[in-house]
Amino acid sequence: MKMLxxxxxxxxxxxxxxxxxxxxxxxxERNGIHIIDLQQTVNKLNEAFDYARQVAADGGTVLFVGTKKQAQEAIGAEAHRCEMPYVSQRWLGGMLTNFHTIRQRVRRMEELEAQRERGEFGDLPKKEAARLEEELAKLQQMLGGIRHLDRLPDTVFIVDPAKERIGVSEARRLEIPIIALVDTNCNPEEIDYPIPANDDAIRAVKLLTGRIADAVIDGRALRQQAAEAEEAEKAAAMLALDEAALEDEMERRAAAQDEATTAELAAVFSDADVPPASVESQPAVADAGAVAPQAEAGR
Known part of the structure; x- marks a missing residue:
């Protein structure tokens, strides 16, 4: 509250x-100026913070928008800090409702950047090179903040929706939720998450924009933690499966070894059970035959 x-x-x-x-x-009201209820500002800011954090935690995108002079620097800096797309110069009509065409212009900007990087501008006539440099500078100024926005944003954060009428209209038409700093001259009913606040003071805009950026950063951290926890669970499950498979394999090998040992023992005992008489019976018969003639000779 004190910072506010x-x-x-x-x-x-x-x-x-x-x-x-x-x-x-x-x-x-004081000296002809309306005074905003800061307790409600805190409550609404907390609601917007929780929502923006959840959007980021779900892998969503928050588009930061603020083209008035007091908001341009804060919008660009905070969007960079939380790695989100932004519009800080001028809202181009159709930026949301004609997104395909806007993406074509972004690709044109990237093509020109690649040509300049390869030194192709130097091979052109000076007039043509100057024209392309001017085109590139204009595209970078207008579209540089959304070069990585490859799909419609999941929500839009706006500073001064009264000024960003076109952006608000396009977001509402596409049913994209809006978070916005609403001053006393704004209509809060067209904003999903209104934050009553002074949208003309640079310090105020920077403070509140920074809080939304903090929410995005927190949400991404939660997403990263959830991903790491899921990965750890998968690794633990795979380890458990590997251990179970190893245990099954060891049991199978032990059972196979037991069967082999049993078979060997059975073979040994089978050979030992053969009667010895069967081996010595032939010589005994021969001796008996030799004694018989001797007996007859004595007679």
Whole structure:
């Protein structure tokens, strides 16, 4: 709360410029200026934080949007910090509703960058090279922040939806949830996660944009932890299967060894059971035959 006060988050617009739909978020009026209820700012910021974190934890994308001068630097810096796409210069009509065409322009920008990297601009006439350099600079300024946005974002974070009317309209048409800093001159009813706040003070914009970026970073960390835990579970399951398979193999080999040993013993005992008389019977018969003639001779 103290940081919000120090950053001037509570200062709204002049009372004559207000949107009556912001009444629930206004605390009082002082010297012709509406004062925003910071307790509600905290509550709504927490809701937006939890939602943005969940989007990131699910592997989703948050598009940061803020083209007014007070928001450009914060939007670019915080989006870079949490590795999310952003629009900080000008919202191009159809950036969401005509996404395919926008992607074609991004590819054109990347082609020009590749040509310049290969030194092909130097082989062209100066006038043509200058024209391509100008085209590339313009594309980089307008589309550089969304070069890695290869599909529609899962949610959009907007600073001053009253200024970003086209962006709000396109997101609503495509049913893309919107998080936004809404000042006292905005309509909070068209925002899914409104954060009542001063959207003209640079410090206020930087503070609150930073919190949404923090939510994205936290969500990604949760996703990474979940992935690591899942990988560990898979590894443990594979190890358990390997141990079970090894144990089964050892039991099979032991059983096979037991069978072989039993067979060998059976063969040994089978040979030992043959009667010795069967071997000595032939000489005995021969001796008997020799004695008989002697007896007859004595007679």
């Amino acid at each position: 006060l120090e950053s001037g988050v509570h200062f709204g617009h002049q009372t004559r410029r207000w949107d009556p739909r912001m009444r629930p978020f206004i605390f009082t």
